[in-house]
Amino acid sequence: MTRDGIALEADLLGKTYGGxxxxxxxxxxxxxxxxxxxxxxxGPNGAGKSxxxxxxxxxxxxxxxxxxxxxxxxxxxxxxxKPLHPRLSVADTLRMGRxxxxxxxxxxxxQRVMADELDPxxxxxxxxxxxxxxxxxxxxxxxxxxxLLLDEPMADLDPLARHQLxxxxxxxxxxxxxxxxxxxxxxxxxxxxxxxxxxxxGGKIRLDGAVDDLLAAHTLLRGPVADLAPHTxxxxxxxxxxxxxxxxxxxxxxxPWDTQEPSLEDLLLAHLRTTPxxxxx
Amino acid sequence: MSTLTLKGPYWVTVRQYRRTLWxxxxxxxxxxxSMVWLRYWDxxxxxxxxxxxxxxxxxxxDWAATAMMVLPLLVxxxxxxxxxxxxxxxxxxxxxxTQSVSPARWLGSKLLTAGAVIVPATLALIxxxxxxxxxxxxxxxxxxxxPDTYVSTGPVLVGQVLLAxxxxxxxxxxxxxxVTAMALTGLVTGLALLLVGQLRWSLxxxxxxxxxxxxxxxxxxxxxxxxxGGYGLLTASGDHLPAEACWNRTKEWDVCPADLNxxxxxxxxxPSSHYWPIQLIETGIYLxxxxxxxxxxxxxxxxxxx
Numbered sequence: 251m252t253r254d255g256i257a258l259e260a261d262l263l264g265k266t267y268g269g270x271x272x273x274x275x276x277x278x279x280x281x282x283x284x285x286x287x288x289x290x291x292x293g294p295n296g297a298g299k300s301x302x303x304x305x306x307x308x309x310x311x312x313x314x315x316x317x318x319x320x321x322x323x324x325x326x327x328x329x330x331x332k333p334l335h336p337r338l339s340v341a342d343t344l345r346m347g348r349x350x351x352x353x354x355x356x357x358x359x360x361q362r363v364m365a366d367e368l369d370p371x372x373x374x375x376x377x378x379x380x381x382x383x384x385x386x387x388x389x390x391x392x393x394x395x396x397x398l399l400l401d402e403p404m405a406d407l408d409p410l411a412r413h414q415l416x417x418x419x420x421x422x423x424x425x426x427x428x429x430x431x432x433x434x435x436x437x438x439x440x441x442x443x444x445x446x447x448x449x450x451x452g453g454k455i456r457l458d459g460a461v462d463d464l465l466a467a468h469t470l471l472r473g474p475v476a477d478l479a480p481h482t483x484x485x486x487x488x489x490x491x492x493x494x495x496x497x498x499x500x501x502x503x504x505x506p507w508d509t510q511e512p513s514l515e516d517l518l519l520a521h522l523r524t525t526p527x528x529x530x531x
Numbered sequence: 532m533s534t535l536t537l538k539g540p541y542w543v544t545v546r547q548y549r550r551t552l553w554x555x556x557x558x559x560x561x562x563x564x565s566m567v568w569l570r571y572w573d574x575x576x577x578x579x580x581x582x583x584x585x586x587x588x589x590x591x592x593d594w595a596a597t598a599m600m601v602l603p604l605l606v607x608x609x610x611x612x613x614x615x616x617x618x619x620x621x622x623x624x625x626x627x628x629t630q631s632v633s634p635a636r637w638l639g640s641k642l643l644t645a646g647a648v649i650v651p652a653t654l655a656l657i658x659x660x661x662x663x664x665x666x667x668x669x670x671x672x673x674x675x676x677x678p679d680t681y682v683s684t685g686p687v688l689v690g691q692v693l694l695a696x697x698x699x700x701x702x703x704x705x706x707x708x709x710v711t712a713m714a715l716t717g718l719v720t721g722l723a724l725l726l727v728g729q730l731r732w733s734l735x736x737x738x739x740x741x742x743x744x745x746x747x748x749x750x751x752x753x754x755x756x757x758x759x760g761g762y763g764l765l766t767a768s769g770d771h772l773p774a775e776a777c778w779n780r781t782k783e784w785d786v787c788p789a790d791l792n793x794x795x796x797x798x799x800x801x802p803s804s805h806y807w808p809i810q811l812i813e814t815g816i817y818l819x820x821x822x823x824x825x826x827x828x829x830x831x832x833x834x835x836x837x
Contacts, residue, residue: 307629308837327629333622335547342546349542350630393630 257285257397257429258306263313265301270313274453275301279315281448281458283431285396287425290440290461291433292518292520293450300330301435302450303401306318306431319397323354330402332386336375339423340368340385347389360392362418379406391422398423398430407435416443435513441514449521456521465511473507485520496520540632546709548644551609555648565591566659573666585666592663593672596679599688601782606649607695607702607720612713614641615703634836635829642700642825646693653692660684669756670768675806676758678728685810690817695720697824705829727816732760734812737799741765745785750798760799767792 253259255275258328262280276298285291291299304310306319319325333344348355368381377385390398398419404412420443423430431448434440447464449457457464468484470482475493478486479531481503486495496512503509512520537545539587545552569591572584579585612698615638618624627637667673673680682688693734706712738758740752743766764787765771774796777787787793801809 304625309625309628311835311837322629322633323631325629327625329622329625331622331623333626335623335626337550338546344536346543346546347630349539350627352539352631354631389626444795 253282255285256282256318256340257287257320258283258431259318260305260315261300261317261487262316263302263305263312264314265298265305265310266313271500274313276305276450276453279453281455282446283429283446285429286427287446287460288420288430288444289364289432289446289448290434290437291431291446291448291450292437292440293433293456294522295435297450298453299450301400301434303327303431303433304329305488306397307399313421320395323351324395325397325399326390327399328383328386328390329401330405332379332406334354334374334382334385336373338374339370340364340372340374340377341370343374344370344388344392347392351393354394355443356394358393359394359422360388362422363388363391363415364392365414380408380411383407384415387419391419394426396428398428400430400432402433402435437515437518447514449518451522457517461514464517465514467498468496468512468517469503469509470494470496470512470516471503471506471507471509485524491493540627540637541644544626544641544644548614550560551613552648554568555652555694557804559652559659562595562656562659566595566663570662570666580670588663589667592660592667595660595663596677599656599683600679602653602656602688603691603695603724604717604720606645607716608713610642610645610696610699611703611706611716613700614645615700616707616712617706617726618707619704620709628836634832638700639831642696645696649696650689653689657684657688672730674756675803676801681731681810685806687810687817688710688816690814690821691720691724694723694817694821694824697821697828698723698826701831703826704828704835712831723820727813727820730816731809731813732758732801734816735801736810737801739797739799741795741797743795744787744793750800753798753800756803757800758805760801762796762798764791764793765795765797767794770799786802800809 259282260279264277265272266274279298279302291302293299301310304318304327305312307325308319309327324336326387335346338346344357344360347360348357363384367384368377374382374385380528383403387400387403390400402418404416407415419430422428424491432440432444445461447457447461448455448457459467469481472492472494475488478497480500481497482500484496484498486493488494493507496516497503569584569588573588574642575581575584576582617815618627624637628634632640661779664680664684668675674686675681682691695716698720699712699784702716703718705713706715742751750759750762764776766772772793774793776791777793780788780791
């Protein structure tokens with residue numbers, strides 16, 4: 251069970267596949283995601299995004315630490331490879347959603363995702379990647395979950411379908427107050443849709459917070475090379491006598507620099523470039 | 532096989548494997564029709580076993596007995612591979628286990644559905660075999676204790692398929708590769724059946740007959756249809772000696788040295804009336820092993836999936 255107002259919470263969460271000596275997919279992760287947020291879970295390939303989502307979905311047991319998510323009935327999960335039974339038809343797949351979620355299945359929500367795009371008699375194995383994604387999302391939304399866990403949901407979709415489904419997802423989440431966690435390594439896919447950010451790198455949480463707060467806490471500055479104390483430097487580069495730095499500012503910035511609020515992309519790239527590779531012990 | 536009245540995970544299982552279900556139903560029906568036809572053909576010539584119909588029936592019964600011996604292996608392989616390991620291998624378990632159904636109910640509904648199909652199908656096949664057996668029973672290679680006939684005619688086969696089901700559920704989860712799980716389940720099931728089969732004639736005390744030395748291997752008082760076990764020489768004190776104990780010394784089968792004190796011979800046998808008690812005890816062993824395998828399968832499931 252989760253605390254009031256918190257949809258998903260991890261504490262010192264760690265997961266290793268096949269023995270502690272084989273390296274950690276996740277280690278020492280802690281965060282608390284407030285309910286109702288649309289959270290972007292970003293990070294490079296192999297950062298541990300899929301592991302974190304599978305742990306949240308209850309498909310994996312943590313090796314150490316805890317993760318608190320709503321029970322199975324109250325969460326929906328779409329795995330990265332969109333697993334579906336290949337020999338069931340589209341209609342049967344949706345019927346499966348109804349059969350396996352008695353009393354909570356919302357056919358209207360599922361049909362809204364389907365948008366009459368697919369012949370219900372088509373077998374799942376004859377669908378394209380994008381069409382499979384649509385069916386998988388219909389199953390997830392039809393379940394009327396409190397927490398939606400979507401692992402790279404838009405990767406297979408063409409831009410038009412991506413735009414349509416993202417819009418639908420956001421509208422549905424806003425209407426029902428659903429908490430959504432979307433993972434991606436392509437930030438532009440999520441920018442503008444998400445109001446919360448979890449940056450995962452090398453199995454650890456590097457950034458966690460509301461997007462607005464994170465942006466407000468950081469400053470991008472340009473100017474002469476000088477000591478940046480007391481601010482925390484996330485990343486700095488010097489070209490000749492010119493300094494470009496992204497800092498987490500402590501108090502007002504006083505100095506001969508041009509300052510501006512960074513974009514989300516600036517922030518992520520700066521953190522990704524400077525956090526150490528590999529998983530610290 | 533209406534899917535209309537099924538609910539929840541049972542509907543999903545039946546829908547997923549409906550082709551196999553039709554195949555099983557078709558197979559049972561086909562074997563029944565063939566057997567009725569063979570019996571009819573055999574019955575056309577009354578009073579002799581030297582007709583073509585009877586010859587074909589015998590060949591068919593040979594094949595049928597072999598097929599019945601293999602049935603548990605097929606059941607185990609199907610449960611382990613397509614029903615369990617494939618879901619884990621292809622990732623579709625992620626779909627099933629994130630709906631509102633607990634892992635135990637997910638696996639339980641699969642196994643219950645499989646059992647609800649396999650048990651009646653096996654009973655039907657036993658019925659079909661017995662139908663054909665009625666014409667060849669008691670003849671060479673179709674005696675009640677012939678290993679394949681013994682298995683194909685009684686509840687032992689039901690116990691065997693249920694054990695295969697349990698082993699399939701366990702091995703399918705442990706191996707998580709469809710083809711490997713199928714092969715390994717076939718192998719383990721085969722070994723388990725072989726081991727229990729070895730114990731078969733020790734499950735019930737044998738009857739012992741005794742008689743004079745000079746009757747050779749014609750055991751008076753033993754019904755001809757009996758399964759025959761060990762035999763040997765009997766001493767005055769009631770001890771059993773190997774059959775060749777006298778021959779080793781005198782080079783005569785019925786002349787014994789006085790110091791051996793041989794008073795006659797003994798023979799051990801199971802009369803055909805032991806068929807049902809042994810069948811039931813052996814079935815009980817398979818059911819107990821099946822329960823163990825299923826318990827282990829659900830323990831593994833619970834350890835893996837919260």
